[in-house]
Amino acid sequence: MINFEIPARIKQELMMVEMVANQVMRPRSRYLDEHEHERPTEFINMMWPAVKEQNRRQIERLKQNGAAAKEKSGPSTALLRLILLIEQMSWGDAGQYLCVPGGGLGGAAVEAVGTPEQKIRFLSRFAEGDEPSWGAMAITEPDAGSDNSSMRTTAVLDPETNEWIINGEKIFITSGTLSLKESNGFCVVWATVDPKAGRGGIKSFIVEANTPGVTVSPGLEKLGIRASDTVILTFEDVRVPYDNLLGSAEVREQTGKAGFAGAMKTFDASRPAVAASAMGIARAALEFVKEKLAEEGITVDYTKPTHKMTAFERELVMMEGLYKSAWLLTLKSVAAMTHGEGNRLEASMSKAHAGMVVTKISQKAVELLGPLGYSRELLAEKFMRDAKINDIYEGTRQINLLIVARAILGYSRKELK
Amino acid sequence: MLDFRLDEEQKMLSDTIHRFAEERVRKVFRHADEDGKIPADVIKAGWEIGVLPSFIPETYGGFGEPSAVTAAIAYEQFAYGDLAAALNILAPSAVAMAVLRAGTEAQKEAHLPLFCEDKLPKIAAALTEPSILYDPFDLKTTATPDGDEVILHGVKSVVPLADQADTFLVYVNEGGRTQAYFIPAGTPGLTIGERDKLMGIRALPTFKLHLDNVSVPAENRLGGADGINFSTLLNYSRVAMGALAVGMARAGYEYARDYAKQRVQFGEPIAHRQSIAFMLAEMAIDIDGARMMVWEAAWMLDQGQEATQAVTVMKHYVDEMVMTVADRALQTLGGYGYIREYPVELWFRNARGFATFDGLASA
Numbered sequence: 001m002i003n004f005e006i007p008a009r010i011k012q013e014l015m016m017v018e019m020v021a022n023q024v025m026r027p028r029s030r031y032l033d034e035h036e037h038e039r040p041t042e043f044i045n046m047m048w049p050a051v052k053e054q055n056r057r058q059i060e061r062l063k064q065n066g067a068a069a070k071e072k073s074g075p076s077t078a079l080l081r082l083i084l085l086i087e088q089m090s091w092g093d094a095g096q097y098l099c100v101p102g103g104g105l106g107g108a109a110v111e112a113v114g115t116p117e118q119k120i121r122f123l124s125r126f127a128e129g130d131e132p133s134w135g136a137m138a139i140t141e142p143d144a145g146s147d148n149s150s151m152r153t154t155a156v157l158d159p160e161t162n163e164w165i166i167n168g169e170k171i172f173i174t175s176g177t178l179s180l181k182e183s184n185g186f187c188v189v190w191a192t193v194d195p196k197a198g199r200g201g202i203k204s205f206i207v208e209a210n211t212p213g214v215t216v217s218p219g220l221e222k223l224g225i226r227a228s229d230t231v232i233l234t235f236e237d238v239r240v241p242y243d244n245l246l247g248s249a250e251v252r253e254q255t256g257k258a259g260f261a262g263a264m265k266t267f268d269a270s271r272p273a274v275a276a277s278a279m280g281i282a283r284a285a286l287e288f289v290k291e292k293l294a295e296e297g298i299t300v301d302y303t304k305p306t307h308k309m310t311a312f313e314r315e316l317v318m319m320e321g322l323y324k325s326a327w328l329l330t331l332k333s334v335a336a337m338t339h340g341e342g343n344r345l346e347a348s349m350s351k352a353h354a355g356m357v358v359t360k361i362s363q364k365a366v367e368l369l370g371p372l373g374y375s376r377e378l379l380a381e382k383f384m385r386d387a388k389i390n391d392i393y394e395g396t397r398q399i400n401l402l403i404v405a406r407a408i409l410g411y412s413r414k415e416l417k
Numbered sequence: 418m419l420d421f422r423l424d425e426e427q428k429m430l431s432d433t434i435h436r437f438a439e440e441r442v443r444k445v446f447r448h449a450d451e452d453g454k455i456p457a458d459v460i461k462a463g464w465e466i467g468v469l470p471s472f473i474p475e476t477y478g479g480f481g482e483p484s485a486v487t488a489a490i491a492y493e494q495f496a497y498g499d500l501a502a503a504l505n506i507l508a509p510s511a512v513a514m515a516v517l518r519a520g521t522e523a524q525k526e527a528h529l530p531l532f533c534e535d536k537l538p539k540i541a542a543a544l545t546e547p548s549i550l551y552d553p554f555d556l557k558t559t560a561t562p563d564g565d566e567v568i569l570h571g572v573k574s575v576v577p578l579a580d581q582a583d584t585f586l587v588y589v590n591e592g593g594r595t596q597a598y599f600i601p602a603g604t605p606g607l608t609i610g611e612r613d614k615l616m617g618i619r620a621l622p623t624f625k626l627h628l629d630n631v632s633v634p635a636e637n638r639l640g641g642a643d644g645i646n647f648s649t650l651l652n653y654s655r656v657a658m659g660a661l662a663v664g665m666a667r668a669g670y671e672y673a674r675d676y677a678k679q680r681v682q683f684g685e686p687i688a689h690r691q692s693i694a695f696m697l698a699e700m701a702i703d704i705d706g707a708r709m710m711v712w713e714a715a716w717m718l719d720q721g722q723e724a725t726q727a728v729t730v731m732k733h734y735v736d737e738m739v740m741t742v743a744d745r746a747l748q749t750l751g752g753y754g755y756i757r758e759y760p761v762e763l764w765f766r767n768a769r770g771f772a773t774f775d776g777l778a779s780a
Contacts, residue, residue: 002427002486003420004716080419143772302729303648306550306772321734324713324727325706332709335419398695405694408701409678416694 018415029093032227037219040096043108045046046130051102055127083276090280094386095227106135106188112265113247133183138170146399149199155191166238199260199344206244213238271347275330275354279392282358285365285383326357345407352400355391362387438498446499449620455646463506470533476528485715488670488780489660496664500767501620507778508577511542514779521641541582543573544776560591569631579624595647597639606631617766652728657780659711662739662771669764670700701744707738736771743768
């Protein structure tokens with residue numbers, strides 16, 4: 001039954017986050033943008049108790065129900081809730097949002113492929129303690145971006161100690177410092193156990209904070225989302241216990257495509273999440289430009305025919321259309337998952353579209369505001385810089401289009417390169 | 418709770434119309450465009466699916482309740498078959514849904530049963546006007562009170578099937594508000610002009626309607642003394658047009674997609690190239706996004722929410738989407754896209770029409 005209603009419980013939670021966005025994030029936006037490697041401490045401290053409580057309940061459920069719990073449960077609003085919170089936080093400030101404590105993408109990877117024991121072992125840290133902790137995810141390498149199956153980071157088993165020895169370099173790692181140096185967190189590191197096996201050899205490993213042999217670079221200097229901690233990680237003979245290899249024994253020993261499937265499964269949730277973050281910025285930019293224009297007495301009359309609209313009105317209606325199409329596609333990709341249906345195609349569709357849309361809307365916003373749009377005194381130009389990353393990470397627009405194209409044409413990666 | 422899956426009835430309706438589109442409409446639509454008319458038996462079969470009566474309550478001879486969302490799902494499938502055929506079959510909806518939503522009790526009782534019969538009712542709505550400055554909220558056709566009568570004056574355009582109609586529902590400017598009047602065919606001063614010569618939807622006969630000081634009883638006003646809230650009716654109509662645009666865009670996209678898989682150049686299907694494959698991927702995304710916007714607007718209307726902003730934004734997006742998709746479909750076929758033996762140029766011509774089509778159907 002077609003229904004666009006967001007559950008009231010989630011709506012209420014969103015109002016709380018909107019308050020945080022307005023009172024905690026926005027007042028720090030400009031400062032943190034201009035002081036690149038400082039942490040959004042107010043936001044982090046504000047969010048940690050809520051994040052902890054949410055995770056605590058999840059861990060409780062895990063402990064009570066064990067392995068069968070996930071298969072049995074019906075429609076779950078967990079992803080929908082997450083997506084909406086991400087949208088609202090990103091509306092507040094996309095850079096600060098990325099510093100939200102908790103498992104992040106690393107936690108999502110554990111959720112997606114970890115055994116129940118691994119989930120409890122690794123995720124409990126996000127459910128307790130006075131100090132916040134973070135999870136991170138490391139797939140990309142300097143020479144393996146979109147083509148992540150050609151990664152060169154290796155994991156070799158030392159049969160004597162039953163430990164994995166990890167060597168390699170990972171780049172563009174969000175919350176790398178927060179997870180490995182500034183908290184009791186972890187990073188999920190993707191590495192190959194058999195370089196000749198291609199995708200089939202790639203597995204994911206938990207590297208915990210303060211493990212010897214891990215070097216965290218100084219923060220990278222970026223166009224936008226400057227409050228976000230982005231680093232290069234170097235692994236030099238990093239030893240982790242055998243059980244830090246994520247997944248069941250079956251998955252662990254599988255060769256062929258199955259090993260890589262874990263990363264792909266994480267994308268089914270993380271791509272809608274990036275789309276949602278993009279849409280938060282898009283909404284912020286759109287609302288901002290409409291507010292500023294309203295101060296000049298310019299508002300949109302939605303009953304006018306095209307020929308009577310001003311240039312401003314036409315642009316705004318075009319921007320709203322782009323916004324709406326991308327936001328609804330994002331919700332569609334989440335709804336599919338909520339109802340237990342596959343969403344890989346929808347996830348890539350929403351990510352490709354939302355990345356393009358936020359790029360365009362934020363650029364238009366700067367243009368429409370003229371000299372004020374370009375000024376660093378207002379936030380429009382920051383929205384435009386923050387926006388662009390959504391067109392790139394979790395698969396560039398082009399990679400996602402490639403996935404969409406293969407799906408709609410029924411092509412393999414060999415047929416459509 | 419957020420959900421975008423069709424219910425069982427909607428699925429069945431959608432499948433039925435899709436089959437009709439594939440098995441009946443697609444067999445004739447290319448020729449119909451050249452011929453200027455759709456075979457009567459195809460229109461009859463489409464009408465007999467009974468979509469419109471399913472939105473009309475039993476009291477008035479139908480067997481259901483109105484739902485803009487269900488209408489959007491159904492109309493998309495009709496237009497997937499062919500836009501001109503869809504507009505022919507759905508032309509009565511422009512009057513029926515307006516009467517159902519805004520008519521007086523007497524008007525509902527008088528008119529609605531006509532839409533629940535086996536034969537297509539001979540009644541046509543007339544909204545658009547032949548002017549660059551056409552504005553549905555500021556029409557040039559006027560209504561002036563004259564005792565118990567009202568004098569209607571002006572010119573309407575793109576009135577579907579006007580030559581066969583025995584009644585018209587004509588939208589006019591009455592003291593700055595858009596209102597509508599029933600006018601029986603043959604009323605003095607009312608003449609049907611020549612058939613429109615349009616770029617697309619050539620299989621659908623449409624006409625200009627000239628009103629030269631036509632006098633009708635004031636009670637012929639839709640909605641009686643209070644008249645209508647035109648903005649709401651226009652929203653329902655635009656949802657219908659949006660759904661039709663999505664259906665036609667999908668027709669073009671699917672044709673281009675299938676063509677690209679079998680057209681071999683440089684020793685392999687052209688769909689193996691990213692330049693073609695990415696065009697198709699973007700078409701698929703644009704269509705999906707547009708459909709979601711149509712559904713959302715329809716859902717808001719069904720919930721009784723104010724939807725003018727959502728509808729306007731949707732209309733602008735969808736009008737552009739359908740043109741872009743049709744253009745890319747044609748581009749995918751290259752030279753063959755330009756040849757009338759193939760259907761893509763037809764979709765390309767039809768697509769631009771959505772920017773000017775108004776009030777031709779209603780959800």
